[in-house]
Structure formats: structure tokens, C-alpha cells
């Protein structure tokens with residue numbers, strides 16, 4: 001969409017809502033302005049730069065301000081406010097691609113439809129095609145829009161998104177117009193699942209950056225394309241919203257679009273008390289609307305009287321109070337974990353040899369790994385018996401002799417059996433460097449049984465950490481029935497670690513439990529649970545959880561060695 005078309009389409013939308021609201025005079029003004037813009041031969045952006053917008057017949061002070069806002073930010077405050085004032089249901093229906101205010105109102109008034117589910121039902125029953133101005137084709141389009149909308153609601157595992165984001169950022173950086181780039185939203189906060197991606201680009205050449213974005217290779221479909229804002233679907237129906245921003249307003253946009261909503265609401269309240277207004281365009285003086293800060297997040301947080309807050313903490317879970325009192329945690333850094341304390345090789349169900357895992361770990365900058373293949377009870381994963389474990393130990397000795405500045409630890413992921421005993425006797429475990437004790441069976445037992453089972457493993461002198469302590473699989477399996485607080489108390493008392501398992505669909509412990517564990521004095525181990533060399537990268541996801549759980553360097557076992 002050219003900027004003329006983008007501006008006109010928003011002006012038309014404003015006019016349309018004004019008609020619905022019976023404000024015929026203003027509606028006509030916006031409609032005429034939209035027509036003028038559409039019929040211009042010159043780029044409206046150029047006219048704006050020349051400062052001659054108001055020379056266009058029918059475009060006065062207020063519409064000109066709206067046009068400038070659209071050109072700068074891709075949206076309009078007037079439109080947003082008008083949408084808010086519509087009858088129940090209209091705004092939700094307008095979330096659908098191709099449904100404007102007039103059509104949404106028609107559904108609400110004529111069919112008494114007030115949400116998307118009801119609209120889907122009506123379309124499936126063939127009730128839309130009979131409305132005046134509709135037909136089978138339009139009805140099918142509506143169903144397609146609903147399908148797109150629902151796909152947008154599905155969430156993706158953070159781990160599955162990482163490579164996509166890397167590829168996207170690399171592509172955008174290939175354009176010299178791109179000054180800064182970041183994916184904001186829950187991705188930046190490193191939530192375990194992500195709905196869609198909010199890409200923010202600071203650019204000195206908006207057109208070039210915008211063109212670069214929509215020519216990105218993995219795009220499946222372009223939903224909308226404007227100079228400052230575009231929306232596309234990537235393969236697998238991942239939606240990416242790209243906003244192109246001037247460098248001087250980048251910090252404000254980054255702050256706003258990173259969220260969370262709860263964090264931002266709290267921040268705005270603090271701003272109001274200090275006489276400020278905070279929005280996606282900047283921090284403004286409330287009295288005279290003068291811009292006070294917008295270029296960096298740091299300036300904004302500092303003017304609000306607090307330290308800059310790392311994105312992983314922005315959930316309104318006490319981080320704002322801590323930032324105001326200058327007592328935010330010194331979060332563990334992504335490069336501060338020196339070893340991986342849980343990975344598998346082809347001795348059990350991994351795909352690679354010990355040596356290949358060593359090579360991969362080195363390429364990720366690690367200094368050691370603990371080989372933790374499965375134990376014999378887990379026959380399905382070719383668990384090791386005493387004999388093979390001892391053979392593996394000899395091979396590790398051989399490999400260690402060849403390595404300098406890197407060490408392979410002898411470990412095991414030892415099953416915790418139903419009775420709480422471990423799969424190996426103490427005489428075997430005592431020769432190992434690191435023992436991860438995990439549950440892989442009997443998930444359905446009651447809380448008391450599961451809690452006692454884990455606590456009895458914690459009381460085994462040779463256990464180093466409890467692997468994936470709750471057993472949850474994101475979007476697939478709930479945690480075991482477990483009194484986690486009792487488990488944490490026992491772990492703290494016995495000086496046994498609890499694991500943050502970095503595998504994308506585990507992330508177990510999760511952020512909230514991790515923080516609780518820290519408060520109860522437990523040390524955490526982070527393991528990738530890699531079953532292939534490239535999966536050592538999952539260590540990063542574990543560190544994200546650690547950061548969301550407010551962990552610092554000293555809270556994590558594998559920062560040391």
C-alpha cells in the first residue's frame with residue numbers, strides 16, 4: 001500500500017464510524033479528505049514534508065494532524081477512540097480482516113451477533129449469504145478471516161521461534177536503512193510461549209525498510225503493507241507485525257510494545273503522579289504535551305524515578321517497586337553459564353557421540369558438560385546398566401585426556417523408581433560427578449505419593465539435582481500432583497539442586513517456581529536436556545527462565561567450576 005492509500009483507508013474508516021454514530025458533518029469531512037488523498041498524484045508524505053498539507057482543499061488543521069499521525073505511526077488516536085465507543089461486539093468483529101465498522105454494525109444489529117464465534121456459527125449455517133450485499137463468496141471470505149484470526153490466537157513455543165527471529169533479524173540487517181531492530185512483546189520478555197511477533201525497526205529510510213520487510217523470504221502471505229506498519233504471516237501461520245519508527249522515537253516504542261500490559265499500566269500510573277503522560281510515542285509533560293523522552297528506554301525509566309528494568313522482569317511482579325528502590329536483582333547473564341549439566345548421547349537416546357557433543361558445547365563457548373544418559377529402567381530410551389555405564393566412564397576418561405580447557409563430567413539421568421529409590425545403588429552413583437534424578441513413569445499418582453517419591457530421592461547422598469521437577473510438557477501434559485513447596489524445602493535443607501530444564505516444551509521449573517525456589521534457598525542447575533548437538537542451544541532457554549525467575553549468578557550451580 002502506498003502512503004496515500006494507507007492514509008486514505010484510515011480516514012475512510014474514521015468516516016464510516018462517524019456515519020454509524022450519526023455525526024454526518026464530521027463524517028463527510030473525513031470522507032472528502034480521504035477522496036482528496038486518493039486522487040492526489042503527488043505522494044502525501046512529500047506534501048507533508050513541504051508543510052503544505054493544509055493547502056489541500058478540505059484538509060484543515062485537525063485532519064492534517066490526523067494525517068501526520070498516520071504517516072508517523074501508522075495509526076490514529078481518533079480512530080482508536082471511536083472504535084472504543086462502538087456498541088458491544090462491533091470492535092471484536094472488526095478484528096477480522098475485511099470487516100469494517102459498517103459491516104460489523106450490520107451483523108450486530110441485523111443478526112444480533114456480538115462475537116466472532118457467533119459469526120462463525122452463522123457463516124457455517126449459511127446465514128450470511130442472504131444478507132443484503134452479501135453472497136456465497138463473501139461468506140466464504142468471512143470464514144477464511146475467522147480461520148486466520150483463530151490461528152493468530154495459537155501460541156508458539158519460544159524455542160521454536162528463536163531460529164525464525166534470528167533469520168528475520170539477519171535479513172533486515174542486510175538493508176543499510178535499518179538502524180536498530182528488535183522483536184518486542186512476549187518474545188523480548190522471553191515468555192515460554194509467544195502469540196505473534198512485534199518487530200520494531202528504527203530506520204532513517206522508512207520506505208526502504210518497509211520494502212525490505214515484505215520481501216523477506218519466509219513470508220507466506222502479506223496481510224497488509226504500509227510505509228510504517230505491515231503485517232505478514234510466515235510459514236506455520238506465525239504472524240509478524242512490523243513497525244518502522246524514527247530512531248528518535250525508538251525507545252518509547254520498544255518500551256510500549258515490549259509490555260507486559262500489566263507492567264505498562266503500573267508504569268503509566270507512576271508517570272501520572274509525576275506529571276507525565278507515557279505512550280508508545282514517548283514520555284510527555286502532561287500540562288503542555290511537550291516531549292520529554294523517547295529515544296531510549298533508559299531515559300524513560302530514569303525520568304520515572306527508577307532503574308531500567310530488564311524485559312524478562314516486566315510482568316508487574318514487584319519489579320517496578322524494586323526498580324524504584326534501586327534493588328533490582330543483578331540477573332544472571334546469558335554468557336555466565338559455563339557448562340551444561342544435562343545432556344544425552346547415542347549411548348542412550350541421543351543422536352550424537354560424546355565427542356560430537358563436546359565439539360558442539362565448545363562452539364557454544366562452554367567449558368564443561370555432564371553426560372547424563374538415561375538409566376536402565378528406561379528401556380525405551382536404551383537406558384544404561386552398570387556395565388555400560390562403567391564402559392562409558394572409561395571412554396570419558398579417554399576423551400578428557402585429549403582435551404584441554406574443557407572437561408567432560410561423568411553423569412547420569414537416573415530414574416527415581418516408584419518407591420523413591422534410585423535406579424542405581426549408591427556404590428555405582430558414588431563414582432559419578434553429577435547425578436540428575438528424574439521421574440519418567442507413574443505420573444498419575446496422588447500428591448502425597450509423588451511428593452514423597454521426590455523427597456526420598458533428595459535424601460539420597462549422591463543426587464546432585466532433580467531433573468524436570470514437575471514433569472509438565474507445555475500445552476500437552478500438566479505437572480504431576482506435587483507439593484512443590486515441600487520439595488523445595490527438602491532440597492534446600494539437603495543442599496540438592498532443582499533443575500531448570502531448557503528443553504523448549506519443558507522449561508521445568510517454570511519462572512514462578514524458580515523464583516519461589518530461590519526464595520526458599522534452593523540452588524538451581526540449568527540443563528539443555530539436549531539429545532542432539534544443536535540442542536545445546538536450549539541452555540539459553542533455561543537461562544531465560546532463570547532470568548524471569550529473578551536468579552542471579554550465585555543462585556545457579558553451573559555458573560561455577
Ligand SMILES: [Zn+2]
Pocket residue numbers: 413438440467468
Ligand atoms: Zn528426563
Ligand SMILES: [Zn+2]
Pocket residue numbers: 342344413529
Ligand atoms: Zn534428559
